Amino acid sequence: MAIPIGINILVAIAVFVIGKWIARKITDIIVVLLNKVKGMDETLVRFLENIIYYILMMVVVLTALSKLGVETTSFFAILGAAGLAIGLALKDSLGNFASGVMLIMFKPFKLGDFVTVAGVSGTVKEISIFSSVIITGDNQKMIVPNGAITSGTIVNVNANPTRRVDLLVGIGYDDDIKKTKDVLTNILESDDRIIHNKGLTVAVSELADSSVNFVVRAWVNTPDYWAVKFDLTEQVKLRFDKEGISIPYPQQDVHHHNQA
Known part of the structure; x- marks a missing residue:
């Protein structure tokens, strides 16, 4: 045996x-x-x-x-x-794991990209199996479950090398439209950070209730986006003041009548 x-x-x-x-x-x-x-x-x-x-x-x-x-x-x-x-x-954890595998394999974003995911905007600091770490603009650390990321829309700001700056500028109905277009075009052409061969757009987009609205569009390298947008906005105000072009703003007239 x-x-x-x-x-x-x-x-x-x-x-x-x-x-x-x-x-x-x-x-x-x-x-x-x-x-x-x-x-x-x-x-x-x-x-x-x-x-x-x-x-x-x-x-x-x-x-x-x-x-x-x-x-x-x-x-x-x-x-x-x-x-x-x-x-x-562990169904939620397994779901986050599966989402983490998808993020790592398909790479909708990478470390260092600025993204908007699951209602959070910031720079990607870490991508792990179950969650991702996002650092917001004011330096908060946000730990986002991967399942929440893949179940919603992923906005990757750094995905493309160039971005378009869009401004909406309003002038008064008494102001000169042609002069305004020349001033706005000159502002764009004077900025070396703008990619001029991709074209510039300065056009009347709307005859609004209290203003004539212009769309101002120009292409820039993605890292220059916010700096150019802020500088263009400042330059528009400074040049309009210099050229005597008005920028309408909401006003309310109050009339007081004395009755005996």
């Missing part, structure tokens, strides 16, 4: 040792292939490496137990039930 039991134990040990070696080799091969994928994140590779290895080891352990005569069907049933329970309990 001892001989068959001893043989089964030796076979189980052999299955475990050889299976562990095979599991490690398979995992290493998969890791090598993952590392060859362009843009694959190191954090994701390490996470997948651990998952793959432990799944393979689970198969090895169950196979070794079966060589000892242990009924493994019940183990699979228990593991299945446990996996279902864990999945239900």
Whole structure:
């Protein structure tokens, strides 16, 4: 009776040792292939490496137990039930994990990009498996779950090398439209940060209730966007004051009548 039991134990040990070696080799091969994928994140590779290895080891352990005569069907049933329970309990975390994998693989944004995601605007500081860290303009650290990011609209300000600056400028109905267009065009042409070969737009867009509105559009390199927008706004006010062009603003006249 001892001989068959001893043989089964030796076979189980052999299955475990050889299976562990095979599991490690398979995992290493998969890791090598993952590392060859362009843009694959190191954090994701390490996470997948651990998952793959432990799944393979689970198969090895169950196979070794079966060589000892242990009924493994019940183990699979228990593991299945446990996996279902864990999945239900961690469904939000698993959703964030899946979203993190998508962010790392498809890269809608990268570290250093200025984005608006899940109602938060700021610079991307970190992209991890379950959440991303956004640093706002006033230096607040916002930790945003990846599920919230992928379930909404992602605005990546730095995705393209150039951006268009749009201004809406209003003048009074008594002001000279042609003169105003010349002044606005001169302001744009005087700024070296503006990409002139992409075209400039200065046009009347609306005859509003109290003003004639102009659209002013120019293309700039993305890093220069806010500086150019602020400077153009300031220059418009300064030049309009110098040229005697009015900028209407809401006013209300109150008439008081004395009645005897």
